[in-house]
Amino acid sequence: MSSENESKLGEFESVVKDGAVDLLNKIEVGDFSGAIKVIQELSDARHKSFYNEVGCLTRSLHDAIRDFQIDSVDMMVKSGVSDVEAGSRITDASDRLNYVIEMTSSAANKTMDMVDSSVPVASELQSQARELHKDWNRLIQRDLTPQEFRDLYKRIDAFLKYTDESATTLHNNLNTILLEQGYQDLTGQVITRVNELIRDVEERLVHLVSVAGRVDSISGIEHESENKERDDDRGHGPAINKNDNPEVLNNQDEVDDLLSSLGF
């Protein structure tokens, strides 16, 4: 379809070229009424091509909207669709990404819950072991009274029981942390699908831009290309493909080097 449109545009260009030669010839020989007629013909050809291209743009836009099932009031009225629930692929993608945010946040929080509940257990084991170790050394040096010895006897028994229980707790917590990492699989799948959609959307947008470009060339509209860089102050978020961008530092060491070169 696009090659057909391109040939139409080519047709218009050759009409303009031929018309220009014709116009010059007519002016040279003093045939002004003929010249005006050529101008009129050129203007008509321009209008015709313009309408063709706008029509083509509208069709492409319509196709793109239909393909992505974007909710459009106009389209729903026309096709009699009342089921707003269906949603568009874009809305769907947005929902999917929200799901990723929820999943990652929940996994991070659960993991931190497990860490929070494990740290005191490990600390308690450590402090009890240190206390026992002190008295154990005194036992080795035969420095304990019989009462202290009986006491140590009981404490070791309690410690062994506590160690057993603690190991079970830590083991369970570690297992929970392990299972929580399953989010990576699920979110990975979701992101892969959203990625496909984005590539698809980009492809179609590029097509739309090329069709719109033909309308611009006939109508003589020129767009000021705004190449606005995102403001540093607002932040850019994590840098992807850092190695490709010399303006982005790769790690803490590079940041430290830069800061120390600034006298930090």
Next chain:
Amino acid sequence: MKILIVDDFSTMRRIIKNLLRDLGFTNTVEADDGTTALPILQTGTIDFLVTDWNMPGMTGIELLRAVRADEKLKTIPVLMVTAEAKRDQIIAAAQAGVNGYVVKPFTAVALKEKIEKIFERIDSAK
């Protein structure tokens, strides 16, 4: 020593809070961007500010500038913990008077090192 942690993601606030607790700083408060952080700072009870850069509302760099521009707050040490790693941004943060800059993802060691360095410098300046 009361520390204000500013980050729009609660997970990151929690990570920083836990790491600070391991370093012995148990008195922390949280805010989710500069706009909510400033009123907390203005109560005059905060001794140390740890902030992200990229946040909705008021960003970390704007917060840093606001702190440095405020006669009562300007001496508070500020540590930036952020994913922003553009050369110009780090220079801008340094010019705005940041005391330390940690890029995400970071390690507990890196955070500890920067915090200790900041306190060392404050102590030696006394």
